[in-house]
Structures are given as C-alpha cells and as structure tokens.
Amino acid sequence: MTKLTRRTLLGLGAATAAATVLPGCSGGKKPLRVSWYGPDPVTKALNTALTAWKSSGGVEYSAESAPFDDYWDKLATQTSGNNAPDVLRMSMSYFSDYAGRSALKDLGSLGIDTSGLDKDVAGSGVADGKNYGIGQSSISYAMYVDEAAVKRAGGTVPAQGWTWDRFAEFARDYSGSIQGSYGSTDQAGNFQLFEVYARQHGTELFSDDGGKFATSKDTVQEWFQYWADLRTAKAAPPQNVSAETTAIEKSLVAKGKAPLQFGWVQQVTFYQPVVKSPLSVLPVPQDTAGDLKGQFIKGLDLWCISAASKHPEDAAKLIGYLLNDEKAIKTIGILLGVPPSKKARDLVSADAGSAGARAIKYVEDIAGKVGPSPKPWPKGYGELLTGFGRIAENIGFGKTKPDAGAQEFVDLAGKTLGQ
Amino acid sequence: MKRVLAHLGLSAGALIMLYPLLWMVSASLRKNTDIFDHPGLIPEHPTLGNYALGWSSTGTSFGVYIMNSLIICAAVVIGNVITCSLTAYAFARMRFVGRKALFAVMLGTIMLPAHVTLIAQYSIFRNLNWIDTFWPMIVPSFLATDAFFVFLMVQFIRSIPVELDDAARIDGCGYWGIYRRIILPLLSPALVTTAIFSFIWTWNNFFSQLIYLSTRTRLTVPVALRGFLDATGSSEWGGLFAMSVVTLVPVVVVFVVFQRRILAGMAHTGLK
Numbered sequence: 001m002t003k004l005t006r007r008t009l010l011g012l013g014a015a016t017a018a019a020t021v022l023p024g025c026s027g028g029k030k031p032l033r034v035s036w037y038g039p040d041p042v043t044k045a046l047n048t049a050l051t052a053w054k055s056s057g058g059v060e061y062s063a064e065s066a067p068f069d070d071y072w073d074k075l076a077t078q079t080s081g082n083n084a085p086d087v088l089r090m091s092m093s094y095f096s097d098y099a100g101r102s103a104l105k106d107l108g109s110l111g112i113d114t115s116g117l118d119k120d121v122a123g124s125g126v127a128d129g130k131n132y133g134i135g136q137s138s139i140s141y142a143m144y145v146d147e148a149a150v151k152r153a154g155g156t157v158p159a160q161g162w163t164w165d166r167f168a169e170f171a172r173d174y175s176g177s178i179q180g181s182y183g184s185t186d187q188a189g190n191f192q193l194f195e196v197y198a199r200q201h202g203t204e205l206f207s208d209d210g211g212k213f214a215t216s217k218d219t220v221q222e223w224f225q226y227w228a229d230l231r232t233a234k235a236a237p238p239q240n241v242s243a244e245t246t247a248i249e250k251s252l253v254a255k256g257k258a259p260l261q262f263g264w265v266q267q268v269t270f271y272q273p274v275v276k277s278p279l280s281v282l283p284v285p286q287d288t289a290g291d292l293k294g295q296f297i298k299g300l301d302l303w304c305i306s307a308a309s310k311h312p313e314d315a316a317k318l319i320g321y322l323l324n325d326e327k328a329i330k331t332i333g334i335l336l337g338v339p340p341s342k343k344a345r346d347l348v349s350a351d352a353g354s355a356g357a358r359a360i361k362y363v364e365d366i367a368g369k370v371g372p373s374p375k376p377w378p379k380g381y382g383e384l385l386t387g388f389g390r391i392a393e394n395i396g397f398g399k400t401k402p403d404a405g406a407q408e409f410v411d412l413a414g415k416t417l418g419q
Numbered sequence: 420m421k422r423v424l425a426h427l428g429l430s431a432g433a434l435i436m437l438y439p440l441l442w443m444v445s446a447s448l449r450k451n452t453d454i455f456d457h458p459g460l461i462p463e464h465p466t467l468g469n470y471a472l473g474w475s476s477t478g479t480s481f482g483v484y485i486m487n488s489l490i491i492c493a494a495v496v497i498g499n500v501i502t503c504s505l506t507a508y509a510f511a512r513m514r515f516v517g518r519k520a521l522f523a524v525m526l527g528t529i530m531l532p533a534h535v536t537l538i539a540q541y542s543i544f545r546n547l548n549w550i551d552t553f554w555p556m557i558v559p560s561f562l563a564t565d566a567f568f569v570f571l572m573v574q575f576i577r578s579i580p581v582e583l584d585d586a587a588r589i590d591g592c593g594y595w596g597i598y599r600r601i602i603l604p605l606l607s608p609a610l611v612t613t614a615i616f617s618f619i620w621t622w623n624n625f626f627s628q629l630i631y632l633s634t635r636t637r638l639t640v641p642v643a644l645r646g647f648l649d650a651t652g653s654s655e656w657g658g659l660f661a662m663s664v665v666t667l668v669p670v671v672v673v674f675v676v677f678q679r680r681i682l683a684g685m686a687h688t689g690l691k
Contacts, residue, residue, distance in 0.1 A: 040655065073626070
C-alpha cells in the first residue's frame with residue numbers, strides 16, 4: 001500500500017504543477033505596460049487618458065499604479081527581476097539611480113515630439129549627454145499663503161518678496177498675535193527648500209558630475225540654526241507638533257494654526273481643498289529681497305521607457321500622446337504638475353480663479369527671473385533626502401545640535417555620493 | 420469585592436487596548452475634514468458616506484479586493500495545513516539521510532529576511548510567467564515553505580508518544596496510514612493554529628501582494644487600502660478607515676467562529 005500511495009502522491013504533485021503552470025501560458029503579444037505613482041485622482045485621470053489613447057488607435061496596454069513610497073519598492077524589484085514596465089513615471093529623486101544603472105532607454109532616436117516643451121524642462125532628463133526622460137511638468141518650489149489669516153493677524157506679506165530675516169520677523173509677530181498658532185511651519189528637514197537656500201548662498205547642492213556635496217557645512221549649519229531659532233521663539237512649532245502634522249489634512253495650515261506652507265507649486269491644489277480661504281502662491285524667502293536666482297524651474301517627474309522594453313516605439317508614441325494630445329492634456333490637467341508647454345498651460349488654465357490657475361500663473365511669472373536649473377539630482381539623492389529630514393528631526397528633539405547635525409549630514413553626503 | 424475590583428481593572432485595560440479600534444470605527448463615520456479635529460469617540464455628524472465612497476472610489480468595487488484576498492487566504496490555509504503537516508511528520512518520525520542537516524536548513528529559512536530572497540524569487544516567478552497572478556502567493560504554501568509552521572508541528576508531533584505509531588504499525592498501517600489515522604487527528608490543535616495564523620498573516624501580508632500583483636482587478640485588500648493614502652497628494656482618510664473596518668470583518672468572523680479552538684491550539688502548542 002505504501003508504494004502505491006507514494007506514487008499516487010507524486011502523480012498528484014505533478015498534476016498540480018501542470019495545472020498551475022497552464023494559466024500563465026497566455027500566448028500572443030504582451031500588452032504595453034504603463035506604470036505610475038500618485039494619489040487616486042492621478043490614477044483616474046491617467047486611466048481616462050489611456051482609454052482615449054486606445055480608442056484613437058493606440059496599442060493594447062495594461063496599467064499599474066501605486067502610492068509614491070510603495071511604487072519604488074515595486075519598481076526596484078521589477079527592474080532587478082528584469083520585468084520593468086515599458087512606460088514608467090520617474091521622479092527626479094530616483095532618476096540618476098535608474099539612469100546610472102542603465103535601466104532606462106535613451107529616447108534620442110524614438111522621435112517623441114518635444115518641440116513645445118519649456119527649455120528648462122526639455123533638459124531635465126538628460127544625463128551623460130543622453131535623454132532618458134521627458135518632463136511631465138514645469139515646477140518650482142513655492143510658498144502657499146493664507147492671506148486672509150495673515151490679514152486677521154494684522155500682518156502683511158510683501159508683494160515684491162522678502163528676506164529670510166524679514167520672514168522670521170513675520171513668523172514671530174504672527175505667533176505672538178494669535179494664541180496657539182505658529183507663523184511658519186517648521187521646514188528644517190525640507191531638503192528641497194534647502195536646495196533653494198543653498199543656491200541663494202552661492203553654491204549648487206552638488207558638483208556638476210554629482211560626485212560631491214558642493215554646499216559648505218556652514219550653510220547647512222546656518223539653515224538648521226535658523227529653524228532652531230524660530231522654534232525657540234515659538235515662531236515655528238516644536239518638533240512633536242511637526243511630527244504629527246505631516247499629512248495634508250493634518251497640516252497646520254489646514255487646521256488654521258499656521259498661515260503658510262511650503263511645497264512644490266502644484267501641491268497647492270492638494271492643500272486648497274482643506275483650507276477655507278484662497279491660498280496665494282508666492283516665491284520662497286530670498287537672500288536679497290526680490291532676487292529669485294536661488295529658485296529654478298524643472299521637470300521633476302518624467303516619463304521614461306525602461307531599457308528592457310520590447311516595444312519602445314509604441315511606448316514612445318504613448319508618451320508623445322500624453323504630452324501633446326489636446327484631450328490628454330485636458331484630462332490630466334495639472335495633476336502631474338504645471339504642464340510643461342505653453343500650449344498645454346493655455347488649454348488647462350481655463351478654470352480661472354482656481355488654485356491650479358494660480359499655480360500656473362506663478363510658474364509663468366517667475367519663469368524669467370529664476371536661476372538656471374540644476375543638473376539631475378545625483379545617485380543616492382533619495383538617501384540624502386531622508387537623511388536630511390532625520391537629522392533635522394534629531395535636532396528638533398534636542399538629540400543633537402545644529403553644528404553636529406550639519407557635520408553629520410556632510411559626512412553622510414560624502415559617503416553616499418560619488419559611489 | 421475583590422472580584423469587582425478585578426473586573427473593573429480588566430475592563431479598563433480592555434478599553435485602553437480597544438481605543439484605537441473604536442477610534443477607527445468612529446473615524447470611519449466622520450467627514451474627511453473632521454477626522455483629526457477631535458480626539459473623542461462620538462462623531463458629531465455621523466455619516467455612512469465613507470463606506471459608499473470607499474467601496475467604489477478606486478473604480479473597482481472593494482468587494483473584488485476582498486474576494487481576491489479570500490481566494491489567496493483560503494488556498495494558503497489549505498496548502499499550509501496539508502504540506503506543513505506532511506513535512507513535519509517526515510522530520511519528526513522518519514529516519515532518512517540528511518534529516519538533521521535538512522532540518523537545520525529549514526530552520527535557517529526562518530531567520531532569513533524576506534528581502535534577501537525577494538529578487539531571486541521574483542525572477543523565478545517571472546520565468547514561470549506568474550507575475551500578476553495569484554500563484555506566487557499560493558504555490559509556495561503548497562511546498563511547505565513556511566518553516567515556522569513546520570517547526571511548530573514537528574515539536575507537536577514529537578510530543579505524541581511513538582508507541583501509538585508502533586501499535587498502528589502492528590495493526591498494518593504504513594507511514595501514510597500512521598500519518599492519516601494517528602498523527603493527523605492528534606495534531607488538530609496545531610493544525611487549527613496553523614490555519615488561523617496562515618489566514619491572518621496572509622490577509623495582512625502587504626509586501627509580496629504589492630510586488631506581484633499589478634492589475635487593478637487582481638489587487639488584494641492590503642494593497643487596495645494603501646491606495647487611499649499617498650504622500651504626494653491628499654489622502655482619503657474617511658474611505659481608508661471605512662474600508663479598514665470592512666476588512667476587519669472576516670478576521671473577526673474567523674476569530675469568533677474558531678475562538679475556542681484558537682485558545683485550545685495556543686495552549687497545546689505553547690504559541691503565544
């Protein structure tokens with residue numbers, strides 16, 4: 001009996017194996033895989049655009065999407081498993097990691113029509129002389145101000161810009177005049193705002209080849225100290241408050257406990273629904289009032305084609321469609337950021353008076369005044385981004401001092417970059 | 420008097436433990452903007468809107484995700500119960516070459532972080548053409564890959580007197596007969612424990628489901644729930660909490676139905 005059963009078992013095993021393999025063996029041409037990150041509205045809009053593409057003669061596709069953080073876990077696994085999607089949304093924070101590991105295709109010969117793109121954006125995906133990505137948006141850093149709240153507190157926001165000192169003064173006055181409120185949110189850990197600050201102090205963040213941290217330790221220390229002083233003066237909230245108010249719905253500006261918030265320009269459209277009065281979109285504080293050379297305009301999210309893609313021509317056609325087709329432009333609106341071409345902005349900005357229209361106007365207003373856009377962020381940028389935030393948090397909780405924190409960050413940058 | 424005090428103390432403890440759960444239920448009944456305004460549990464303007472919204476807001480009915488999760492969980496439970504018990508039986512009762520070494524290797528896989536094997540696994544499943552299907556979640560459980568359960572059952576089987584096996588052998592049972600007639604019935608507390616933990620862990624398993632599943636209609640509950648949140652945009656907290664409550668229902672049902680057996684299983688297997 002034993003022998004028989006053992007053989008039966010074996011047969012059973014083989015049968016299950018065969019049965020389980022079968023469903024995977026779908027023949028025929030595989031659909032074009034398109035993958036992106038973003039909140040629900042982005043996913044809905046892109047799905048609509050893709051459906052329209054299909055019905056206007058595009059090839060069969062399959063769509064994948066995930067929230068930002070999860071997207072990178074998945075993409076990293078897919079890429080190393082040699083199964084990356086054909087068309088993928090790439091963030092500048094990870095761009096060099098993927099481009100540098102030859103995971104992205106050179107788009108040079110694929111004939112994507114980029115003639116309408118803003119000049120700064122057209123070059124955003126260039127690394128080592130090759131174009132690995134097409135910018136989805138023209139964006140810049142900005143400050144969203146609840147001017148009604150400022151007025152209630154008896155303050156004013158200077159129309160022609162202000163210095164960091166003047167900004168600190170404003171924040172202190174505001175906190176002093178309204179109980180339980182803060183004049184500014186704490187931005188000490190905001191590496192992207194710090195990039196503007198560093199450029200205002202005369203250096204780029206990174207050397208041209210991306211191998212070195214080009215900003216001095218003193219500037220980093222000055223930055224940490226600036227926010228530490230604001231916290232001490234109660235002009236910015238203590239660290240435990242900041243730590244609990246990171247999500248948009250929980251943010252201080254949404255709760256009416258701070259009159260302003262910093263972020264990439266298009267994010268104002270996420271904040272606006274949770275703030276009662278209209279948010280103005282303004283440049284971040286400057287070194288010399290009114291001088292916007294520290295800021296820059298760039299395409300921070302890109303459409304890329306993975307190096308392993310089996311049908312790059314179709315992928316290129318799809319990117320061209322999303323970029324240039326009027327219907328697609330209108331469907332996507334400013335969900336991916338302020339559109340990167342004049343034509344697209346004119347199509348989208350119809351909805352005057354909305355936060356989106358103010359974001360578009362902001363980009364157009366500052367376009368001639370900002371400095372040159374920096375090179376793509378180097379490999380390891382993502383690590384520095386989180387490291388900067390972690391160190392700032394440690395300073396905020398009193399575990400380390402601005403001086404030591406700045407040194408720690410410079411050391412981290414030295415270790416991370418140029419590998 | 421003493422008992423009253425003990426009850427009061429325990430009730431207070433239970434309430435503290437339950438607060439996050441109650442808060443989630445309460446949050447699911449509030450408007451998105453009200454959720455973080457008040458720490459209290461009673462919503463001012465209770466609404467069921469989040470449930471309707473969350474159920475359909477991703478464009479695919481949430482029922483589809485629940486169904487997918489249930490399919491995977493059921494398969495994993497069956498797979499683990501059958502194959503882990505067979506493997507454990509072999510390790511505990513049979514003498515074969517390399518048994519000790521293989522047992523050590525099996526234990527070693529418990530200590531291996533999932534991330535180490537992730538990419539190799541992914542490549543295998545890709546070559547099998549199984550990406551974006553349920554197979555990568557299901558098939559390993561039919562190969563007794565969950566060493567934790569194997570170990571659990573090996574320990575359990577070792578506590579069953581060998582004399583029972585001997586008696587069965589005298590009555591004409593082979594290895595298969597002993598497994599089916601002697602070991603399996605006596606093993607039932609461990610099997611129940613395995614089934615329940617397989618269910619709950621698979622139900623909550625986020626990472627492999629995120630990595631392997633892509634098509635909207637094939638996503639599972641944990642992956643779908645994450646879709647409500649996004650660091651780069653606004654998050655739909657109301658929908659998230661409402662669907663989290665819905666997601667808890669199957670787990671609670673499993674627990675209520677098997678409550679007695681869970682406790683017995685824990686007591687027998689020493690798993691806490």
